[in-house]
Amino acid sequence: MSNKYLLEEKLPFCKGCGHSLIAMGIDKSLQELNCSPFDVIIVTDIGCHGIVDKCFTTHTIHGLHGRSVALAAGISMSLENPNKKIIVFIGDGGATIGMQHILDAAHNNFNMTVIVHNNMLYGMTGGQQSEFTPLGFKTPTLKEGADHSGYDICEMASSAGANYVSRILTNMEMYKTFTEAITNNGFSLVEVLELCPSYGVKSNPGMKLINIANEAGIPIKLYYNKMREPFKLAVKNAPKPLINEKLFIQPKRNHKLTKPISILISGSAGEGVQTAAELFTQAAIKSGLHATKKSSYPVTVGIGFSSAEIILSPKNILFTGSSCPDFAIVTSNDGLDYSLAILKKAESGQLIIDSSLAIPETKMKILKNGFRSKFTNKFAALFSLAFFLESSEIFPKKVFVEVCSESKLAAKINLEELFELNSVKN
């Protein structure tokens, strides 16, 4: 055998270890395929099988225990080149800890070939059992034998969607299966059953591989050789910059603030609090103010409170937190519950609250209005901010109207009517 892909040095495994036969089988298969060694990328896992990469003349990459398939997936997706042969060496140990990566790669049909070196135990760490150890199989740490059956990786990879799946025993003909697997342009998995002479054979004297397979009900056979299209990487052509003229606000100094103020608006999810707060803040910026906005809502965004903290300032804002708002606007019961503690703590400031709500304990000056009744609940937040603007005159109402009418809201409500209603103060 001319060692085109394997260097002519001794393989690093114990005498009689199936891992050697697999390495030689891959070498022979690559010879059959006659590709450049630089068209081959061997990705090795951690385990005895993984220390073989130094013997290959191909590109090699040696990563973590159990993660080789995911690493290979990154390479495969990135290259998307059927001429590059990505071959993963992984043990039953790696396949146990990294099972999800195998199923995921099969499911996505990433173009690669995974050789599972299944010697039914963790060779490198001293022969402990894996989830591939068959019922009754003994290992140095499992003297009574496994009390449950092992994974059937071929069934699992098949149902996940692999293109090519086959289980074989270690022998000199393996290369034929490897060639089939490597030439399949999609996800291929070959499970090679082996016995580890150092731990498996010693713990189970006289046991034959074929008998183990038969008893475990894991047939030696070709499961699949189909031609499903491999994964295709979507690449966006010239994606648009996230900063563009559409976002530019042309501010005109037109406000009455001489020092920073903070506003808390709290209402209910689904009642437009965040949109209203965002448009309001935008209008403030358009009026020449500096502004920040933060939002708070429960993880279930569609229900419960929804609240926004806004800071407006004539000068640059550094610290964006605020312990006590100068203005609190509350438009619903959820919003009230959320802000009770803050309102109680407040020493001064103004509370603008929907007329339907109970007045909470607070030292803030109270201003009531029917935000929910005069317009629909859905726009209670917008209405309340329009009202706040009307009463505070921080910046001109017309700028807020302008910003709203340029937004998606314009199509949903009659803005004029909403802003008009506000003029009637109560």
Place this chain on the structure above:
Amino acid sequence: MEIDDQIIFTDNSRLVIESLAQAGADVFIGYPITPANLLYSYASERFPIFLAAPDEITTLQWMTGFSSTSRIPVTATSFPGFALMIESINMAYMMELPMIIILVQRLGPSTGTATIGSQGDISILNGIISGGMAIPTFCVGDSIDCWEISAKAVETAVNLRTPVIILTSKEEMMTMADVDCTKLKKIEQIKRNYFESDDTYVPYKPESNLVPQFLPINNNKHQVRITSSTHNTKGIIQNSTHEALFNSKRLHNKMIKNQNAFCLFDYNEAKKSETLLISYGITSLAAKEAIESLREIGKHVSLLIVKTLFPIPKIIFECVINHKNVIVAEENLTGQYRQILFGANSSKNISGVNEFGRMITPNEIINEVLKYEQ
């Protein structure tokens, strides 16, 4: 106030993603987690390649695969996801493959509170590489930082062949503010250099700056070996040969040797001030405000805002020498960066302003300063 045409109202997540993309990062791989989700969604629009990974270990492995073929991958996560990534970040570090990991801090321990910010992951970053090697860790405070440091992170990752961390928190990534785009400097796309000689390529042979030249694993001319176990210059696994240990130590030494190229900070020394205030990230904004207020009442205090947290910048100790008292303000329970800098046994002239579960206010910093500067 200067009124300008190019004001936008945005969160900083937009600036980070745009800056990374302009600097040449081309793949974003993510697994959703609050408060990093805005980064994820901007990236889904902006990055030429965007992939949703099934978990954070896969995220890092895919990124490493992409990086080995010469792309520049980015991800964004928070502690729960970051914890899962750590072994794989070590792998990419050992393999010397560039990538950017944005860690958006939230309140821990464990899953903690997803929607509350924090600066609680500093200690873990200091020790994230097994062996104690430094990994470049930037920390952003305001929008200009987000813009400039993100691009710098790409440059650092590529030039030093290393994963780079951008540390931030919920507050920086989710709060919306007015940003003047005329203040955002033009970003040049990173130019990558590859090994070009006809000689044998030795993948971990360092140049004079201690960084080895790079070749993608799919090149057709030279064999490439990439290894995450202890290895020699050829990328071949070795137990503890002199050459292999030298190689592992080099990973740290290359960071120190090139530290000046990515050591970012803002230092404002107040003449005759005996007190130095140190801060970083979100708390640095409160610190700036505190310094301004103190100045208004005639107290002049020096301020050092650290923007490259690791490897620890030497400038910190140069600034410390000139002051009698040091205050470190950071939003965590125990003063993590303070302890890293000065040890667990803080002396009476070294103190912290710390909070857990909420932002530190300028007033809290002022009060601490006034203890020294009466």
